[in-house]
Amino acid sequence: MKKKDMISASILAAAETLFQKWGIRKTTMxxxxxxAGKAKSSLYYYFxxxxxxxxxxxxxxxxxxxRIVREEVEKKKTxxxxxxxxxxxSFRETRRAITLYEIARGEMRATPGVLRKVIxxxxxxxxxxxxxxxxxxxxxxxxxxxxxxxxxxTSQAIVTIMRSLIISLFIESDDKKTIDQIIALLSEGx
Amino acid sequence: MKKKDMISASILAAAETLFQKWGIRKTTMxxxxxxAGKAKSSLYYYFxxxxxxxxxxxxxxxxxxxRIVREEVEKKKTxxxxxxxxxxxSFRETRRAITLYEIARGEMRATPGVLRKVIxxxxxxxxxxxxxxxxxxxxxxxxxxxxxxxxxxTSQAIVTIMRSLIISLFIESDDKKTIDQIIALLSEGx
DNA sequence: TTTCGACCAATATTGTATTTTGGTCGAAAT
DNA sequence: ATTTCGACCAAAATACAATATTGGTCGAAA
Numbered sequence: 322m323k324k325k326d327m328i329s330a331s332i333l334a335a336a337e338t339l340f341q342k343w344g345i346r347k348t349t350m351x352x353x354x355x356x357a358g359k360a361k362s363s364l365y366y367y368f369x370x371x372x373x374x375x376x377x378x379x380x381x382x383x384x385x386x387x388r389i390v391r392e393e394v395e396k397k398k399t400x401x402x403x404x405x406x407x408x409x410x411s412f413r414e415t416r417r418a419i420t421l422y423e424i425a426r427g428e429m430r431a432t433p434g435v436l437r438k439v440i441x442x443x444x445x446x447x448x449x450x451x452x453x454x455x456x457x458x459x460x461x462x463x464x465x466x467x468x469x470x471x472x473x474x475t476s477q478a479i480v481t482i483m484r485s486l487i488i489s490l491f492i493e494s495d496d497k498k499t500i501d502q503i504i505a506l507l508s509e510g511x
Numbered sequence: 512m513k514k515k516d517m518i519s520a521s522i523l524a525a526a527e528t529l530f531q532k533w534g535i536r537k538t539t540m541x542x543x544x545x546x547a548g549k550a551k552s553s554l555y556y557y558f559x560x561x562x563x564x565x566x567x568x569x570x571x572x573x574x575x576x577x578r579i580v581r582e583e584v585e586k587k588k589t590x591x592x593x594x595x596x597x598x599x600x601s602f603r604e605t606r607r608a609i610t611l612y613e614i615a616r617g618e619m620r621a622t623p624g625v626l627r628k629v630i631x632x633x634x635x636x637x638x639x640x641x642x643x644x645x646x647x648x649x650x651x652x653x654x655x656x657x658x659x660x661x662x663x664x665t666s667q668a669i670v671t672i673m674r675s676l677i678i679s680l681f682i683e684s685d686d687k688k689t690i691d692q693i694i695a696l697l698s699e700g701x
Numbered sequence: 702t703t704t705c706g707a708c709c710a711a712t713a714t715t716g717t718a719t720t721t722t723g724g725t726c727g728a729a730a731t
Numbered sequence: 732a733t734t735t736c737g738a739c740c741a742a743a744a745t746a747c748a749a750t751a752t753t754g755g756t757c758g759a760a761a
Binding site for chain 3: 740755
């Protein structure tokens with residue numbers, strides 16, 4: 322049981338490397354096998370098909386992002402700082418994870434199905450993380466409005482904004498000043 | 512001088528109809544000419560090339576959206592209502608103007624250049640409109656923060672959010688509740 | 702339990718013939 | 732002088748067939 326996991330992991334590592342380098346579509350099972358030092362047919366002993374490999378890589382990346390973001394957020398004292406850090410770190414790490422980035426925009430149309438599941442789960446985790454920050458801000462009485470509005474709806478709105486921004490700011494330039502301004506708007510209101 | 516403008520307009524009308532129906536790329540100059548009841552080569556008497564036709568159509572649509580949005584916004588009394596109306600109307604009309612919508616996402620990569628100009632100008636007009644609302648809200652003392660922050664930066668941030676939302680909400684479902692929540696966030700803060 | 706070569710159907714790629722398209726020009730019509 | 736259009740061309744898009752890759756299976760070997 323231990324050995325199988327090790328090799329699975331090495332295959333995933335190989336796949337992730339190649340996905341980053343050439344993109345999902347241009348990476349073949351043969352490529353992955355070669356990078357992992359295996360025969361192509363051996364991969365099918367560890368993963369059902371290419372989609373399964375993709376799902377595993379995407380899941381691992383999503384979990385990695387969530388973990389890093391939570392670590393960074395935890396270091397900050399105020400809810401406002403936490404929210405700011407959350408957005409920045411999430412941006413940076415999402416961009417770094419090209420696979421997810423590709424998924425988030427164009428290439429997803431070419432590879433739907435399984436990835437929808439991964440992304441939905443990822444967004445759910447994101448909402449949880451934001452909710453935590455909001456609850457923290459409420460406890461500290463840093464945020465005024467949250468008593469009146471549902472905390473879950475609010476974090477959903479914030480994640481929606483973020484998701485949209487990530488998609489479009491990937492295309493355009495990532496204007497740091499604009500992001501700061503948006504955070505200020507969110508936390509202080511007009 | 513009058514007749515030339517009339518025919519120009521009829522060509523643009525034909526072009527717009529076909530752009531909506533078949534998309535920019537699938538609409539040929541021959542199609543437009545036929546729809547306008549002219550010979551293809553006649554179009555070149557009125558417009559330099561296909562790009563010029565496209566630019567004129569896009570500009571007209573942008574101006575139309577701005578006009579409608581301003582009309583709707585003017586009817587509202589409070590700055591908050593104005594802002595809400597602005598977002599809703601802008602969403603609705605942008606979606607209705609499929610040409611601009613196509614431009615806003617995928618197809619723009621296939622038709623850059625001239626359209627970049629039109630869109631930039633359109634965004635500038637949008638920012639102006641939002642700025643007006645913000646100034647109005649400041650005068651009524653409806654918005655607190657605006658003294659401290661630059662009003663131009665703030666409206667730029669709002670337009671950025673809106674633009675992102677439009678792009679991504681076009682793809683996903685346009686959850687009205689989410690938009691309401693976002694507006695609440697913007698106007699009240701956390 | 703794990704690996705892999707041989708093999709296959711389906712997909713993707715490539716090279717080429719053919720058509721379509723954007724755009725020009727000069728002659729005719731108004 | 733203004734406006735229209737058919738004939739024409741080079742470049743781009745399309746269609747199609749030949750070819751090569753790719754994802755995936757299977758049974759035999761390690």
